[in-house]
Every structure is written in structure tokens, then in C-alpha cells.
Amino acid sequence: MVIIQDRRVFLRMKRYLLILVLSVSLMYGRKIVVKMATLAPEGTDWHGMLIEMGQEWKKATDGNVQLRIYPGGVLGDERDMVRKMRIGQIHSAGITTEGLTEIVPDFSAFYVPLAFKDNADIQAVLDDMYPSLEKKLEEKGFKLLYLADLGWAYWFSTTKVTSPADLKDKRIFTWAGDFKWAEVYKKAGYNPVPLASTDILSGLQTGLIDAMSTMPLYALAQQAFGITNHMLDLKWGTLLAGIIIDIKTWNRIPEKYHEDIISIANSVREKHQQNNKNAERQAIDAMKQYGLVIHQPTPDEVILWQEEVNKMEPYLRGNIIPADVFDRVIELTRDK
DSSP states (O other): OHHHHHHHHHHHHHHHHHHHHHHHHHHHHSOEEEEEEESOOTTSHHHHHHHHHHHHHHHHTTTSEEEEEEOTTTTOOHHHHHHHHHTTSOSEEEEEHHHHHHHOGGGGGGGOTTOOOSHHHHHHHHHHHHHHHHHHHHHTTEEEEEEEEEEEEEEEESSOOOSHHHHHTSEEEEETTOHHHHHHHHHTTOEEEEEOGGGHHHHHHHTSOOEEEEOHHHHHHTTGGGTSOEEEEEEEEEEEEEEEEEHHHHHHSOHHHHHHHHHHHHHHHHHHHHHHHHHHHHHHHHHHTTTOEEEOOOHHHHHHHHHHHHHHHHHHBTTTBOHHHHHHHHHHHSOO
16 A cells, blocks of 8 residues: 555656656747837848847857847837836837936936037947946846947938027927926927827928937938938937847846857947948938038037037936936046
8 A cells, every 4th residue: 555655656756757847848948039129110220230130149049049120119119118128018129328218317328418529438438337337227127238329419400400599499309208308408498399209200290390309310211301401510419229138038048048149239239330430421411412401500609509508407417317427427528
């Protein structure tokens, strides 16, 4: 009788062990599909870079990690993407500093208007803050695969704008959901109109907005320059983009693939940045052929813009941008 009971216990344990082995095998053998969203329109260089990265991930992981891209804002604005990542509807996103500040406000370091004069300024702030930004993202449940500058943002408008007074007559685009920026512009005497970035073109077509700060590449890709066909040649700010993946999905990917995935993301980023060096000029030249007018501010007008930014500082520092972050950016970019 004891022998029979022992045998039953043995068979039960054997069954449990077999189930455990099968479960572990399925867990590690199952292909992982990473759903990634981005605002980058299909056919753009940024979208092409993501496709290339996905192909390389698939190759490096023997098909075990596959990237499914949802481009052109089909899943909503960047803040929508972050929310969808938090509830598990998507796993990753290629987003700009606008979406990243939704997770970690310190990314607003790159929002200080007119602070960045050249690529060296951008790199100095990036090098200084990257470890902290990466750590804070992980604390919020996101893995940063890479972060890099996309290019300069300029003011595009339906009529000539060369001074702050000209811009105050415009209805300017601000990101929907970022009510603090809208309040800053209102206090400074501007007319902000919060919109989802996917509604920019329709907003321009209906006259809801008639000015926006954006990169020449995006103005060209979105065909917004056909309406906002005046550009102020003044580097208002810089736009950064990064690729993030939620920690749960990252931890599902076997650790042996982690280094390759990050390395591929960074090698594609470097290639993209090399191509990007001439892309801004090429985009501007292409738009000029279709009627874009470039306006150079006079030295006096440049001073007016800087004075305007100085007036906005009390609304920015400690409100939009954490005070210590704002001060660090100013320190790193101050003319030596």
C-alpha cells in the first residue's frame, strides 16, 4: 500500500515537472513581437530607419524578436503612445522630447528657446544629462535604447514673421495635452492653439492655426510648408528623438539578445545622423523650389527675440522646465 502511494506521488511530481519544463520551453521559444508606434510618416527617413532596425533585430535574434511598426500617428499623438505603452496596448515607441517629457519632465531641458546655438551645445547637454535621463526612465518602467538630436526647429508661418510682435499676431500650434506650454505662451502675449500633431495639416487648412515651430524635414514630409510658406531663419530650438521600450517587454526578451538590440539601434542612429547632416538643407532647398520664402532676422530683431525669451524665463524655469535642469542647460550652453 505504501509502495502504491509512493508511486502515485512520484507520477504526480513527474507530471508537474513535465508541465514546468514545457511552460519554460514555450516561454523562451515563443517569438516576441514588439509593437512600436511613431509619428514619422511612411516613406520618411526616420520611418525607413525604424524598418531597417527591425530587420536587423530579426536577423540578430534568429527571428525571435520582430518589430511591428505603426507609423504616421495612426495610434494617436505621442502622449497617447505613452499611455498605450503603460496599459500594454503597445510595447515601444519612437518619440520626440514631447512624448519623453510625459514620462520624465527633465527631457524638457531641450526646450529652452534659443539656448542651443550649434550641435556642440546639443551634444554637451546630451552627454551631461544622458545617464540621469536613462536612469529616471527605467525608474518609470521604460528602457531607453537610444537618444539623438533630429535637427533644428524654426518658425513656419503663413505670412512673414521676423520679430516677436509679428508672431503675436498669429495663432500658433502647441501640443494638445501640454497645457503648461499653452499657458506660458498666453502669459507672454501669444495666441496658442493646442492640437494633436496629427491635426496640424487640417488645422492649417481651416485657418485654426497659421504658425508653428517645427523641423524643415517635418514641414516637408507633412506638406505643411504649402500653407506655412514663410520660414524664419532663426534656430528657435532643437528636436530630439529616442526609442523606448517598456521594461516588461524588455525583460521578456532573452538577455543574450539585449546587447545586440541596443548595438543595432545605435548603429542605425549613427547612420541616420550622418544622413541627417545634409537633410535639413536639402529639405529647405526642395521647399524653396515650391514657394517657401526664407526670412533672415536683422541683428536688432535677433536681440528682440532674445529679450522675449528672457521675459518668458519666469514662466519656463520651475514650471515647464525644472529649475535645476534649466540652470544646467544655461550653464552648459553659455558663450565661453
